Amino acid sequence: MMKTTKKAPPAFAPLKTAWSVAATVAVGSPPAKDPEWEVRPCGMLVQKRNPDTDTAAAAAAVAPPLSIRVRVKHGAASHEIYLSRQSTFGELKKLLSERTGLHPQDQKLVFKGKERDSAAFLDIAGVKDRSKVVLTEDPAAQARRVLEMRRTASMEKAARAVSHVSLGVDKLAAKVDRRRRCS
Known part of the structure; x- marks a missing residue:
């Protein structure tokens, strides 16, 4: 006769069902939706997240504005120009030529003490919202x-x-x- 041995249950058995946690509900408020839980491969029990809402909310909170306001000083005059963050200094010169009457090739734009090339991008040069740029005639x-x-x-x-x-x-x-x- 052969002896049968019983296998011992594993020390850790992953959960296969979703768990719900009872939420406390204030009097007079509608019942809250129970959060869903999941078991990670490492065995950790965590609350399920909706990746669409989390990334959109985080991006909206962190993303800088699409357009920025640049203050340009030209002699005694001061101009405020609104343009995209990814614009170049050349595009800024074109917008300034409409206001000042100077040809874009006759303009020098100085930001942080350095003359900037027309092909240089504003965001790479460090221009942020309400940054100051000096315009001089060349x-x-x-x-x-x-x-x-x-x-x-x-x-x-x-x-x-x-x-x-x-x-x-x-x-x-x-x-x-x-x-x-x-x-």
Whole structure:
């Protein structure tokens, strides 16, 4: 005859059912929904979470505003510009050119004591809501633009003169052509 041995129950048996904890309900309030519980693989009993609401609430609480207000000082004038955090200094220059009348290439933007490149992003440079930026005119860029405008103006003038002479030659060619037909 063979002896049968009984197996001892395991020291730890994972729970397979969901547990509910009785919530205390105040008089006159609707009964609260019992939280659901789950057993983690390590054996810890924890309250179930809804990942959609938790991450959305956390993101809304932590996320900075989509647009920021930048204070720009230009001489005695001060301007407040609203733009996206991910904008570049070049986009800020375009918005400032509408208000100041300065061409974006003639502007220098100084933030935290450094001149910033037009391609640099505001958020990477550390510009936050209500940050202060100083706008100065770049005299060298202004001089370059004036020289370029003079050069293009002289080229346009020469092109107009050439087209005027060409028009005169075409008229004379038409007259010569008519006279040849008549003779």
